[in-house]
Amino acid sequence: MKYVRIERPEPHVAIVRLDRPDRLNALSATMVGDLKAAFATLHRERGLRAIVLTGEGRGFCSGADLSGDPDHAPDAEGRGPVGHVYRSQEHLSELILAVHECEKPVIAAVHGAAVGGGLALALACDLRVADESARFGSVFIKVGLSSADVGTSYLLPRLVGPTRAAELMLTGRHFDAAEAYSWGLLNARVPAGEHLPAALELARSIATNSEYGVWMTKKGLWSGIGATSLRQQIELENRTQVLGTFTGNMAEAAAAFRERRTPTWRDM
Structure with missing residues (x-):
């Protein structure tokens, strides 16, 4: 370039x-x-x-x-x-x-x-x-x-x-x-x-945050700005959060909290 x-x-x-x-x-x-x-x-x-x-x-x-x-x-x-x-x-x-x-x-x-x-x-x-x-x-x-x-x-x-x-x-x-x-x-x-x-x-x-978390937060933020209703955006949020549980990072965050350490995020 x-x-x-x-x-x-x-x-x-x-x-x-x-x-x-x-x-x-x-x-x-x-x-x-x-x-x-x-x-x-x-x-x-x-x-x-x-x-x-x-x-x-x-x-x-x-x-x-x-x-x-x-x-x-x-x-x-x-x-x-x-x-x-x-x-x-x-x-x-x-x-x-x-x-x-x-x-x-x-x-x-x-x-x-x-x-x-x-x-x-x-x-x-x-x-x-x-x-x-x-x-x-x-x-x-x-x-x-x-x-x-x-x-x-x-x-x-x-x-x-x-x-x-x-x-x-x-x-x-x-x-x-x-x-x-x-x-x-x-x-x-x-x-x-x-x-x-x-x-x-x-x-x-x-x-410091996970790949999935950063990715979906940016998508969700701008989707919310363009959303025509609160209900529409909440439906998207619900699906995003459910999908996110399958990365294993929520369980890792809970374990890290109990063990007083920094989470080790799993990439997608």
Whole structure:
């Protein structure tokens, strides 16, 4: 991969690092393809419990690459204006889905710019930490387009509420880590330069749990957010819990409690 690195700093945890610092990690078609490939690799990796997504250099991600460099999305080159733009839009949207639908919990470790597509990328993650240098913005409206783009209109209202999301999307204004934390958009707000250690600490806390537990908790959480009724979600929860008893981990947890030790989880 040209613009993305996968690092494995410790057992059960991976870092996906955007590595185009000279362009503030702007999302070129090649970088988007690299990120999709990275998440496809990690999506079903046995033993992996959590992924940290971060950016190299001075910022997380400055959004779509507007430099005009010739870098075409797959199946876009040679098409007419509508086809070219549509394929490019789909290419970026597929990345948001790849992050959000990854079976492993994804933690965004944000510093510097996270605007436009960079904000959408952070929103697609399950958890977010940011240092004091972080600046966010739903800035699509500032380039003459709609701020309802690449998942932002779905995720942002669910994370900060529709009233706040309406303000941020309609004005396109930037907001800092302090505001983001006060609205519940961030799990942690840390001093400058501490975003990656904070994200890794969160990843470790997740990684102490069982494969089945982490996997089904992420699935159940997002299913619950989209559920149309409490009864519908409880039916899913019931089946998930019954299935989980067959991993043997509930019995192991009870034994570990009695013996005052850490459980040794069985993988699926």
